[in-house]
Amino acid sequence: MKKVSVITVNFNQALVTEALLESIFKTNTYPNIEIIVVHNGAKTNDLPQWQAKYPDIVFIRSEANLGFAGGNNLGIKAATGDYLFLVNNDTEFTAGLTETLVNTLDNNETIGIISPKIKYFQFPDTLQYVGFTPMNYYTCRNQCIGQFEKDNGQYDNLSQPTGFCHGAAMMLRRKAIEKAGLMTENFFLYYEEMDWNEHIKRAGYQAWVNTNALIYHKESVSVGQGSPLKEYFMNRNRILFIRRNAPWNQAIVFYVYFMLLVVPRNTISYIKQKKYNFIGMLFKAVWWNITQGKKSTKLGYPI
Structure with missing residues (x-):
């Protein structure tokens, strides 16, 4: 057994x-x-x-x-x-x-x-x-x-x-x-x-x-249903996942899609919901992926 x-x-x-x-x-x-x-x-x-x-x-x-x-x-x-x-x-x-x-x-x-x-x-x-x-x-x-x-x-x-x-x-x-x-x-x-x-x-x-x-x-007990922590890591790691796993040609399409569609759409959504601090989390998530390598151990967020 x-x-x-x-x-x-x-x-x-x-x-x-x-x-x-x-x-x-x-x-x-x-x-x-x-x-x-x-x-x-x-x-x-x-x-x-x-x-x-x-x-x-x-x-x-x-x-x-x-x-x-x-x-x-x-x-x-x-x-x-x-x-x-x-x-x-x-x-x-x-x-x-x-x-x-x-x-x-x-x-x-x-x-x-x-x-x-x-x-x-x-x-x-x-x-x-x-x-x-x-x-x-x-x-x-x-x-x-x-x-x-x-x-x-x-x-x-x-x-x-x-x-x-x-x-x-x-x-x-x-x-x-x-x-x-x-x-x-x-x-x-x-x-x-x-x-x-x-x-x-x-x-x-x-x-x-x-x-x-x-x-x-018991879904989302640990970080809550929409915390800045969750918003930051969901966006940061979505990009990081693509960097680590997608073929280069598909990754390029994703980067264009994310910057031209996802970032503006999410920003407008945050404004409508008056979650203004989430805007900073989104751009911080993007910036981390621009400035850090795929293996970087820097979280970019205070834990």
């Missing part, structure tokens, strides 16, 4: 993380798992209380906030599992989740990464994810299949390749990580999992989704 390492990253959300842990204990019946919680630069150190309350969990504390990629990479380095299940701390497990994903990986060696069906925790009858379409590199846009649809069983029993797995919940084969490498940490927040998907596929593996496995997601 393959060992599964469940990895999650906590950042100033002790109660949210504890809810995830309790959901694992309540629903999990897969016997060969380890749970790793990365305490990622949080202001308060919850580890002493957690270690007493959850003695069988591996806790790792980083004094600095390493972001989504850096925090998960810490957990990956400490993990001993054959499969690594990276889950957002704002998710909650359901019965059979781990077994279903493990069985799918066991039965198909070409799968390097797989996600379950994801539904909104606050709206448990509403889908968030049952797969992604491939990326359009001319616009750096793709579609999240099923998002906001009522779950009437229309996507039940799907186990198939997908454009991308979802960063909120993705199980990976250790061998795929060894070939593709860890997540790129200079994304810090957003697009890093899509970049990782691309590198895993280039390493010869497939990305899959299995809708017979289900997890619930």
